[in-house]
Amino acid sequence: RFARDVNHVIAKHLVGKAKGTRSGIALEDLEDLEDIRDRVTVRKVQRADLHSWSFHRLRTFVTYKAAPAGVPVRLVEARDTSRTCHRCGHCEKKNRPSRDDFRCVGCGFAGPADHNAAINIGRRAVSHAADDAA
Numbered sequence: 001r002f003a004r005d006v007n008h009v010i011a012k013h014l015v016g017k018a019k020g021t022r023s024g025i026a027l028e029d030l031e032d033l034e035d036i037r038d039r040v041t042v043r044k045v046q047r048a049d050l051h052s053w054s055f056h057r058l059r060t061f062v063t064y065k066a067a068p069a070g071v072p073v074r075l076v077e078a079r080d081t082s083r084t085c086h087r088c089g090h091c092e093k094k095n096r097p098s099r100d101d102f103r104c105v106g107c108g109f110a111g112p113a114d115h116n117a118a119i120n121i122g123r124r125a126v127s128h129a130a131d132d133a134a
């Protein structure tokens with residue numbers, strides 16, 4: 001219940017901020033998680049990816065709140081967003097020495113892994129938007 005309430009607050013804040021800055025929201029498409037839910041045991045799910053479960057719910061809240069606010073939400077393919085360097089584009093598993101850290105073996109860029117992935121997700125959404133307009 002706590003996670004649910006926190007997710008509602010975060011979703012409200014994200015949508016409010018996007019609306020205020022006339023921006024859209026880009027999220028990773030984690031549709032495959034729904035398949036995983038049907039396959040794996042509860043224990044495996046808890047161990048593997050509680051973080052992703054919560055994120056999945058957050059995505060649902062964001063989508064619900066964004067529509068009436070007129071904020072576009074774009075889902076982008078999640079593949080490699082967390083192991084690609086946003087600065088030089090180098091993609092390698094070794095770029096991610098731990099869950100929280102990003103350290104590019106190509107150009108040396110280092111920073112929080114979530115922040116690096118967020119930049120990649122945003123760029124992917126913008127480049128898809130350009131594809132749609134073309």
Ligand SMILES: [Zn+2]
Pocket residue numbers: 085086087088089090104105106107108109
């Ligand atoms: Zn790099």
